[in-house]
Amino acid sequence: MPPSPTDPIRLKLAAVADGLDNAYGPRRWRRHGPPLEELIATVLSQHTSDTNTARAFRSLKAAFPDWEAVRVAATPAVADAIRSGGLAQIKAPRIQAILDAILAERGALNLDHLDDLPLPEAKRWLLKLNGVGPKTAACVLLFSLGKPALPVDTHVHRVAKRIGLIGPKVSAEAAHEALESGLGGDAARVYSFHVNAIAHGRAVCTARRPFCGRCPVRDFCDFFRANPGLAVEPPPTLGPPPA
Numbered sequence: 001m002p003p004s005p006t007d008p009i010r011l012k013l014a015a016v017a018d019g020l021d022n023a024y025g026p027r028r029w030r031r032h033g034p035p036l037e038e039l040i041a042t043v044l045s046q047h048t049s050d051t052n053t054a055r056a057f058r059s060l061k062a063a064f065p066d067w068e069a070v071r072v073a074a075t076p077a078v079a080d081a082i083r084s085g086g087l088a089q090i091k092a093p094r095i096q097a098i099l100d101a102i103l104a105e106r107g108a109l110n111l112d113h114l115d116d117l118p119l120p121e122a123k124r125w126l127l128k129l130n131g132v133g134p135k136t137a138a139c140v141l142l143f144s145l146g147k148p149a150l151p152v153d154t155h156v157h158r159v160a161k162r163i164g165l166i167g168p169k170v171s172a173e174a175a176h177e178a179l180e181s182g183l184g185g186d187a188a189r190v191y192s193f194h195v196n197a198i199a200h201g202r203a204v205c206t207a208r209r210p211f212c213g214r215c216p217v218r219d220f221c222d223f224f225r226a227n228p229g230l231a232v233e234p235p236p237t238l239g240p241p242p243a
Contacts, residue, residue, distance in 0.1 A: 007182075009165060016163055020200055027191055027192040033144060035110075035115075035140050036110050039126075040098075043091055043094060043098070043131065044060075046091070047086060047087055055085065056083070057085075059081050059082060059084060062081075068099075076092075078092040098129050098131060114140070119185075126140060138150055138180075148185045149176075150180040151194055155201025156198060158201055158205060162205060162222070165178075166179065210230065
């Protein structure tokens with residue numbers, strides 16, 4: 001059952017989302033690509049940077065004319081094409097196994113049917129694929145199809161725990177449902193919160209040391225409330241960072 005609109009955590013999440021929008025600017029959703037392409041790109045993104053992901057994806061597309069060619073290729077050839085993304089020996093067979101499973105289930109190499117499914121059903125379908133977890137499934141559904149699925153990466157997870165939007169022992173996997181439901185099923189709201197929480201985690205609420213003096217949402221933050229001495233810097237006008 002979704003949380004009540006008056007649930008304290010939901011109200012806090014709404015205030016934090018508004019604060020991040022005010023600091024970094026509300027983000028407008030744009031489609032990143034067809035769902036199958038987004039799925040492959042997200043698999044390539046695991047444990048590497050955005051730059052390396054983009055490089056590996058371009059290399060894969062240049063090496064093979066279509067996804068069927070990737071599926072039937074010798075695995076070492078696929079690994080060579082994506083080597084710049086790291087962990088190529090793991091990701092190459094994973095990608096091919098995903099393509100095999102999609103073809104066996106759908107009879108074609110596309111995921112367009114996900115657009116017609118309710119969000120919980122679309123998630124379940126993706127999570128059946130070996131190597132696809134909650135974050136990967138959410139990336140496909142949010143970025144490609146505009147569904148209100150919230151990807152929880154390391155930055156979103158850290159920011160949510162420090163502020164107190166989730167409990168200190170809630171895993172990233174469990175945080176997907178908790179945070180997503182709190183944002184009320186609004187895809188635009190989910191997208192903006194996701195992008196801004198990542199920006200905030202990179203610039204202010206960093207892993208090694210949070211810069212609480214710069215934080216635009218510190219008034220809502222459990223960590224800051226427990227450590228008020230960290231506010232030694234005036235909060236700057238952040239403005240929207242690069243997308």
